[in-house]
Amino acid sequence: MVKNFIAITFVILPVMAGLLGIFFPAFGWFPIYGKSQFTIELILQFLQQPGILKSILLSIFIAVFSTFISYWLCIFSLIFSQKINLHTTLKNIILPLISIPHITVAIGILFLIQPSGWISRIISPWFTGWHNPPNLNIAPDLYGISLIIGLVVKELPFLLLIGFAIITQVNLKHYRQQISSLGYGLISGWFHVIHPVVAQRMRLSVLIVLCFAVSVVDMALILAPSTPAPLAVKIFNWYQSPYIKSQFLAASGAVYLLLITIFCCAFWVFCGKVFGFIFRILSYMGCRLIIGSFVTKIFFALIISIVILFLTLGIFSTVSAGVWAFVVVWQYPDFLPRKWGLSSWELNFEVYIQPLLNTLLIGIISSILALISAVIWLEQESGLKTKYLEMAMYLPLLFPQTGFLFGMQVLLISLKLDGLYVTLIWAHYLFVFPYILLSLSSTWRRWDVRYEMLGASFGFGKLKRLFRIKIPLLLLPIVASFTIGFSVSSALYLPTIFAGNGSFVTLTTEAVALATGGSRQAAGIAALLQMSLPLSIFLIAGLYIKVKAKNLSYFKI
Amino acid sequence: MVNIFYKKSKRSFAKSFLFIFFLKSLIYPVFASENSSFEQIIMREISRDVSFNAWGGSPATNKYIQWVAGRVKEKYGIILRHVKLTNTSQAVSRILAEKIAGKTEKGSVDLLWINGENFSRMKGTGLLQTNGWANELPAFRYVNPEKMPDTVFDFGIPTDGLESPWGRAQFVFGYNSKKIKAPPRSASELEAWIKMNPGKFTYPQPPDFIGTSFLKQLLIQLVDDKDALYQSSSKSDTTHLLKPLWEWLNETHPFMWRNGAIFPSGSSHLLRLLGDGEIDIAMSFNPAEFAYAVEQEILSKEVKSFIFDEGSLANVHFVTIPFNATSPDAAKIVANFLLSPEAQVRKANIKFWGDPTVLDINKLPEEFKMNFRQLPVHQSMLSPEELQNIVPEPHPSWVEVIEEEWQKNYATGGKK
Numbered sequence: 001m002v003k004n005f006i007a008i009t010f011v012i013l014p015v016m017a018g019l020l021g022i023f024f025p026a027f028g029w030f031p032i033y034g035k036s037q038f039t040i041e042l043i044l045q046f047l048q049q050p051g052i053l054k055s056i057l058l059s060i061f062i063a064v065f066s067t068f069i070s071y072w073l074c075i076f077s078l079i080f081s082q083k084i085n086l087h088t089t090l091k092n093i094i095l096p097l098i099s100i101p102h103i104t105v106a107i108g109i110l111f112l113i114q115p116s117g118w119i120s121r122i123i124s125p126w127f128t129g130w131h132n133p134p135n136l137n138i139a140p141d142l143y144g145i146s147l148i149i150g151l152v153v154k155e156l157p158f159l160l161l162i163g164f165a166i167i168t169q170v171n172l173k174h175y176r177q178q179i180s181s182l183g184y185g186l187i188s189g190w191f192h193v194i195h196p197v198v199a200q201r202m203r204l205s206v207l208i209v210l211c212f213a214v215s216v217v218d219m220a221l222i223l224a225p226s227t228p229a230p231l232a233v234k235i236f237n238w239y240q241s242p243y244i245k246s247q248f249l250a251a252s253g254a255v256y257l258l259l260i261t262i263f264c265c266a267f268w269v270f271c272g273k274v275f276g277f278i279f280r281i282l283s284y285m286g287c288r289l290i291i292g293s294f295v296t297k298i299f300f301a302l303i304i305s306i307v308i309l310f311l312t313l314g315i316f317s318t319v320s321a322g323v324w325a326f327v328v329v330w331q332y333p334d335f336l337p338r339k340w341g342l343s344s345w346e347l348n349f350e351v352y353i354q355p356l357l358n359t360l361l362i363g364i365i366s367s368i369l370a371l372i373s374a375v376i377w378l379e380q381e382s383g384l385k386t387k388y389l390e391m392a393m394y395l396p397l398l399f400p401q402t403g404f405l406f407g408m409q410v411l412l413i414s415l416k417l418d419g420l421y422v423t424l425i426w427a428h429y430l431f432v433f434p435y436i437l438l439s440l441s442s443t444w445r446r447w448d449v450r451y452e453m454l455g456a457s458f459g460f461g462k463l464k465r466l467f468r469i470k471i472p473l474l475l476l477p478i479v480a481s482f483t484i485g486f487s488v489s490s491a492l493y494l495p496t497i498f499a500g501n502g503s504f505v506t507l508t509t510e511a512v513a514l515a516t517g518g519s520r521q522a523a524g525i526a527a528l529l530q531m532s533l534p535l536s537i538f539l540i541a542g543l544y545i546k547v548k549a550k551n552l553s554y555f556k557i
Numbered sequence: 558m559v560n561i562f563y564k565k566s567k568r569s570f571a572k573s574f575l576f577i578f579f580l581k582s583l584i585y586p587v588f589a590s591e592n593s594s595f596e597q598i599i600m601r602e603i604s605r606d607v608s609f610n611a612w613g614g615s616p617a618t619n620k621y622i623q624w625v626a627g628r629v630k631e632k633y634g635i636i637l638r639h640v641k642l643t644n645t646s647q648a649v650s651r652i653l654a655e656k657i658a659g660k661t662e663k664g665s666v667d668l669l670w671i672n673g674e675n676f677s678r679m680k681g682t683g684l685l686q687t688n689g690w691a692n693e694l695p696a697f698r699y700v701n702p703e704k705m706p707d708t709v710f711d712f713g714i715p716t717d718g719l720e721s722p723w724g725r726a727q728f729v730f731g732y733n734s735k736k737i738k739a740p741p742r743s744a745s746e747l748e749a750w751i752k753m754n755p756g757k758f759t760y761p762q763p764p765d766f767i768g769t770s771f772l773k774q775l776l777i778q779l780v781d782d783k784d785a786l787y788q789s790s791s792k793s794d795t796t797h798l799l800k801p802l803w804e805w806l807n808e809t810h811p812f813m814w815r816n817g818a819i820f821p822s823g824s825s826h827l828l829r830l831l832g833d834g835e836i837d838i839a840m841s842f843n844p845a846e847f848a849y850a851v852e853q854e855i856l857s858k859e860v861k862s863f864i865f866d867e868g869s870l871a872n873v874h875f876v877t878i879p880f881n882a883t884s885p886d887a888a889k890i891v892a893n894f895l896l897s898p899e900a901q902v903r904k905a906n907i908k909f910w911g912d913p914t915v916l917d918i919n920k921l922p923e924e925f926k927m928n929f930r931q932l933p934v935h936q937s938m939l940s941p942e943e944l945q946n947i948v949p950e951p952h953p954s955w956v957e958v959i960e961e962e963w964q965k966n967y968a969t970g971g972k973k
Contacts, residue, residue, distance in 0.1 A: 051969025116833040132834040135756035137815050225819060226762055227968040240647045241764075243678070243957070247653075329854045332833040339854070344616075351623065351639075413658035419665050501665040502651055503608055503640055513613050513641045519855060520829065522616055 007389050011430060014408055015395050019258075021407020025251035046252040051228035056260060059231040062144040062224070063213035063264055066151035071206055073152075073310070074159040076303040078167055078198065079190045082176065086304075087164045090311070095542075097157040097314045099483060099534040101491035102150075103511045104527040106222040108317025109150050111324060111520065114139040116332050118320050124333035133332055140225045147223040147230075151216070153314040155209045156307070162205045165442055166198055184288055187296065192283050196276055203272075205438065207265050208397045214261045215400035218493040218508070222515050231257055235402045236494075254403030261400050318531055324524025344521035352529055355505040359490050359533055362421075362506065366428035367485035370436045371478065377437065378444040379466065393437060396430045405498040412499065419501030427499035428492055432485040439481040443474060476545050483541045487534035507533065595695050595893070604884040605635045607891055610648040611670035613641020614825050617849050621910045624903070629894055635887050640666075644764075645675050652684050652879045664881030668888040672874040673712045673766075674953040676720060679877070686878050689718025690889055696896035697721070701917035707873045708915050712953040713787065720875035721892040722915040724904060727944055728774050728870040731831060731847035731937075732838045735859040740838070742866040744778040748809055750838075755812045757837045761827055762820035762968070764960045767842055772959050774870050776802045777948055786951040790958045799959065803966055810967070817967070832856050844944055845911020848935035852907065862939050864946060871947040873915055898925040907935050913944075 028039040046052065081087055112118050116133035124130040139146040172194070179189035215232045224230050229237070235257060238250035291299075323337070324330075325344065330337035377390075412418040447470065455465040471478065493508050511526035607629075613619055619639065626637035642648055648666050655664050671679070679685050691697065692709075700722060702709040708722040709715065732740045741747040751758045761768035777783060779801040785793040810817025814836055821827050824841050831839040832855050841847065850856040876895060878888045894900055898921055901914040918929050934940070 050965040054969060116830075116835055135814060135816075135835070137819055140819060142818055226822070227819060240644060240650050244653075244682075247650075331857075351619065354638075409654060410658055413655055413660050416660070418655075418660075502610075502642075502647065503638075503665045505640070510641065513643050519616055519825065 004389065007393060010426065011396065011433070012392050014411070014430070015399065015404055017411050018404030018406075018408035019399070021410050022251045022254040022258075022403050023407075025248055026255045028248075042248050042252050043255065046249060046256065049249065052231075052234075055228045055231045055234055056256070058144055058225070058228070059214055059257075059260060060264060062147055062151070062230060063210055064267070066148040066155065066213050067206065067210040067268070069148070070152050070155040070159050070209060073156055073303065073307050074163050075195070075198075077160060077307055078163045079187060080300050080304065081164070081167070082172065082186060082190075087168075090160060090307075091164075093311050093315070094157040094160050096535060096538060097153075097311065098161060099487040099538040100154075100314070100318055100531045101487065101508060101511075101534065102154055102216075102219050103222070103491065103493070103508055103515065104321055104531040105154050105314060105317050106150050106219040107511065107515045107523050107527045108319070108321035109146065109153065109313070110139050110222055110515075111320045111524075112313070112317050113146065113149070118316075118323075121333050121335055130333060140223055142225050142227075144224050144230065147216075147220055149310075149313070150219050150223050151213050153310050153317065154219075155213075156310050157314070159202070159205060159209065162202060162438075163198070166201045167194075169201075169442060169446060170194065170197055185290060185296075187291060188288055191279050195279075199272060199276075203269070204394065207268065208394070208434075208438075210264055210268055211261050211398045211400070214264055215257060215402050217402060218512055221512060231260065232400065232402045239402075239406050250406065254400065254406065257400040257403055261398070265398075318527075321524050321527035321531075324520045325528045327521055327524070344519070344525060352507070352510070352525070355507045355510050356529060356533070358504055359506045359508070359530075362425055362428055363486040363489040363533070363537075366425050366432045366489050367436070367482050369425070370429055370433040370485050371440075371482055373433060374436045374440050374481075375466075375471075375478075378441060390437075394434045397434050401494045405494055409498045409501075418499070419503055421504075424496065424500045424504055427495040428489045431492055431495060432489050435488045436481045436485045439484050440477060443477040447474070476548060479541045479545060483534070483538045486537050490530070490534045594693070595889075598886045599633060599890060601886065603886040605633070605887045607635055607637050607667045607884050607887045608640055608665060609637055609668045609670075609891065610640045610642055610645075610666045612643070612645060613639065614643065614823055617853075617910045621904060624909070625891070625895065625900060628900070629891055632894070633887070633890050635890060637891060645669070645671055646764075649675050649679060649684070652679070652881070653682070655881055656682075656684060661881050663883045664879055665883075666879050667882045667884050668891055669877050669879060670723070670874065671720060671877050672872060673950065674956040676711050676716075676875065676877065677714045677953040679879070680714065680717075680719060684880055685719045686880055686882070686885060690878070691716065691721035691875075691892065692718040694721060694889065694893040694896060696893050696898075699898065699916040699920045700896070701920060704917060705873075705915070707871070707949070711875060712872060712950045714953060716875065720877035721896055722873050723876050723892075723895050724874050724912040725915055726842040726872055726874055726912070727844050727864075727947065728770055728840065728842055729844050729847070729862045729864055729939065729944075730838055730840050731828075731856075731860050731862050733831070733834075733857075733859055734861045735857075736837050740863040742863065744775050744805060744865070748805060751809045751812045754837065756814050756816075757835075758809075758812075759814035759817075759821060759827070759830070759836055760840065761823050763963045765823045767824040767827070767840060768820070769956055769960055770842055770870055771840055772802060772963065773951055773955065774865065775805060776955075776959070777870070777951070778865065778867055779805060786955060787949070789952055790954040795958050795962075799962060802959075803962070806967070828855065831860065843910075843912055845907045845913075845935070845938050848907045848938040849911050851935070851937045856937075858937075861937050864939065864943070866946075868946040868948040869944075870950060872950045898922070898928070902928045902932070905929065906932055907938065908933065911938070 026043060028037055028042050077086055077090075110117070114120075114133075115136045115138055117139070120128075120130065120133060128134070175194055176189070179193050182189075184192060216230075217232050217236045220230050220233045221236075224233060226233070228234065231253060235250050235253040238246040238253060241247075326340050326342065327337040328339040328341040328343055330339075409418065412423060417423050451469055451473065452465055455469045460468060490506070491508055492506075493512055496504060496506050496509055507526060507530040511523065511530050514526045515523040609622065611618070611622060619641065622637075622639045626639065629635040629637050640648075648669055649671075652664060652666055652669075700708050711720065730740065737750075741750040747758075760771045763769045763772060776799070777786065780786065780798055782793075782798065785798055806817075814821075814830070821830060824839075824846070827836070827839040828841070828846070828850055830836045832850070839847075843849075844862065847856060847860050847862050851858055851860055876892050878885050878892070882888055896915070898916065901916050902925060904910050904912045905914050914929065918926055921929070
């Protein structure tokens with residue numbers, strides 16, 4: 001009951017209302033603008049906007065391609081982790097990278113790979129002969145490649161984390177013995193036997209990544225081309241335009257974005273089915289796809305180096321964003337800044353106190369609330385009905401944010417709930433909760449019931465068992481999912497803008513404002529502060545876990 | 558602290574009254590005797606939390622606004638919050654959304670930095686206060702509308718006291734004098750220069766207002782029928798009139814930075830490109846921008862400014878109060894402070910911002926006259942005499958036409 005109540009009041013109803021908020025105007029019903037006739041004219045007109053087809057194709061290309069790269073890099077890392085223990089090696093890089101906000105990564109990558117960026121400075125002029133930055137279309141480029149790189153840097157660690165968690169749940173050793181005894185190799189054995197299991201468990205996470213990539217705005221503002229921009233950015237610009245006509249365009253655009261998202265997901269699932277079908281046929285035919293061990297080794301080295309490349313790119317992007325915070329003078333093509341100093345901090349430091357506090361407060365409160373509701377959620381036994389309900393909880397992550405948030409804003413304003421701190425926290429909760437649920441549910445459901453039976457034999461009630469046995473034993477995954485929740489909250493841009501009415505500043509809103517305008521120094525400071533919060537929460541949690549973990553068996557998220 | 562004090566003021570009315578009285582007598586002696594209605598506003602029990610929505614892309618401006626926040630807190634106990642916008646239309650659309658939802662009070666914006674088409678749109682759709690408050694501000698008496706009509710006409714649209722002048726902007730180019738001996742001083746010279754120096758020129762992508770302004774600056778030079786630009790665009794054949802502009806751009810785009818396929822996001826981005834040596838000519842709507850950047854060591858000392866011989870676009874920027882502002886009275890006090898000689902002289906100083914004043918210096922008290930005359934000059938900035946060569950802004954309706962056509966021609970990903 002509690003579960004249904006939480007789900008319906010706080011998540012499903014508002015999200016649905018948000019959707020209606022875009023569907024009505026898209027079909028011509030917007031009484032305040034004097035239009036109250038249903039028509040499909042607006043929807044059709046939309047396609048005649050200049051450059052719209054290119055925007056749509058760009059969005060699809062970026063989303064599908066970035067997800068494709070992240071997914072397969074992740075899968076092959078999992079395959080090779082059967083041989084060497086990649087998990088422990090990569091864990092120390094993956095977790096901090098997850099906690100770093102998207103915007104920091106975007107700013108960092110921009111400062112790294114653009115023609116006047118750090119990489120170009122490092123190899124100039126001694127290697128390239130460039131005394132001025134070259135006139136090259138990089139970051140942003142015309143095809144969204146820079147954005148794809150940025151997305152992969154950010155999504156690969158997330159998928160790896162989920163993937164490693166899944167293969168620890170699947171009894172890999174057991175499978176491997178059977179696979180080898182049937183004469184399958186490392187790779188083909190994986191695809192015939194293990195992959196179907198893993199792919200199914202990873203599907204939700206991959207779709208979340210895919211949908212995020214379709215509707216990403218903050219990273220796209222920095223890394224994507226603008227002639228034309230991806231559809232999500234275009235919609236965002238229309239919403240922000242003072243012309244009434246643009247509001248209708250934005251609403252129609254949001255409907256199209258929703259269709260594109262559905263299309264991308266369907267396409268992805270379809271490809272997955274075809275892929276599975278092919279392997280099923282192959283296994284009926286008894287085909288074992290023997291690949292020479294030399295080729296496998298080369299391939300292995302290639303995949304691993306690409307994964308490492310993206311992870312290091314992630315680390316260096318944060319470094320390059322951070323360095324700029326301490327630069328006074330750094331002229332091209334100097335390898336390092338000519339003059340270091342804190343002068344840009346004097347200019348800006350005071351301004352950051354408010355956003356810092358807001359980010360901290362909103363992040364902690366929304367994560368704690370989400371954590372509590374996730375525990376309640378998982379504690380209630382699940383039936384078929386709640387399974388669908390649980391799918392609904394992931395809707396905020398699957399719907400394009402650009403669309404339903406505007407619809408929701410109109411709703412909030414008419415309920416006079418806009419611009420309140422509570423509303424803002426709720427909007428964050430909407431996005432934090434599914435992530436916390438996602439990261440906590442696997443551990444929670446793996447919970448050994450025998451502990452509970454033991455507790456019951458002591459005569460402990462359900463609540464007492466929860467607080468005395470379950471929570472203490474699962475404390476580490478709880479802390480870990482809290483840090484994930486916090487980092488999700490600290491990186492949210494659109495929900496903060498829409499629900500907060502633009503009047504609440506967080507480090508993310510500051511960082512976006514400064515990265516698209518202002519000086520590199522100011523953007524660097526914003527990026528540094530923005531990553532420092534989730535990172536320090538993460539480090540504190542990590543230390544806590546280390547101390548605690550001494551008494552407990554090794555935990556896995 | 559002060560803010561809480563005012564909010565709880567019902568309980569401590571006497572105390573707060575004394576406090577305000579003390580404040581008033583301390584720092585507002587000039588206006589106290591002359592403008593009783595304004596004096597009353599300052600003394601009244603009002604909400605003193607002002608949300609100032611202003612473009613936040615420039616550290617100089619941000620820091621200036623921070624200084625203003627400090628001063629109005631000291632003087633009037635007003636808490637001024639700077640909401641940094643990437644584009645003014647963000648705030649306009651939010652106010653529009655509030656109007657749609659029927660939120661007629663307690664709106665999210667108290668004071669908004671604005672001019673041109675955003676103002677004309679807000680005025681036209683009833684998003685502003687209805688009474689003309691701006692011309693009643695005590696500091697408005699230092700403004701000289703007869704001598705400088707642009708302080709009461711925003712892009713030719715009468716302000717009717719719905720917005721208060723804040724500063725003056727003028728379109729200037731900045732160039733690297735080490736690489737360019739004689740900068741191009743007309744549209745045709747610029748075209749020739751761009752073709753001679755491929756990849757070294759670009760402009761911010763419209764609807765960024767610097768980018769749009771550059772197009773307007775070109776347009777004024779390129780069209781024969783200049784008068785048409787000063788009337789509503791609906792009165793003329795826009796396709797015919799804008800043709801020379803698109804021809805000019807079609808000619809030059811292939812020789813621009815990134816071959817005219819990608820454009821910078823704004824003037825600060827442009828400044829960064831100039832600093833990195835990616836381009837040799839940049840542009841700004843603040844005549845002191847390049848001098849300020851040289852002072853901050855963002856640009857090298859060789860950077861100087863120039864304008865077209867035919868004159869450069871100039872306009873005044875304003876602050877306005879939306880119809881549903883939460884603290885309209887406190888916003889007026891802030892607007893008045895922004896217009897005061899104290900704030901204007903600091904704003905005009907290139908050490909702080911370098912935005913020229915909207916006041917008539919001759920109307921000021923002697924001490925402030927001196928302050929204005931003693932403002933530092935800079936080799937990277939044009940002298941006031943050189944800057945007098947101005948052309949007024951076209952009618953605001955042209956902005957939408959130019960931006961839409963530009964979008965159609967150059968932001969669709971294909972060659973035209």
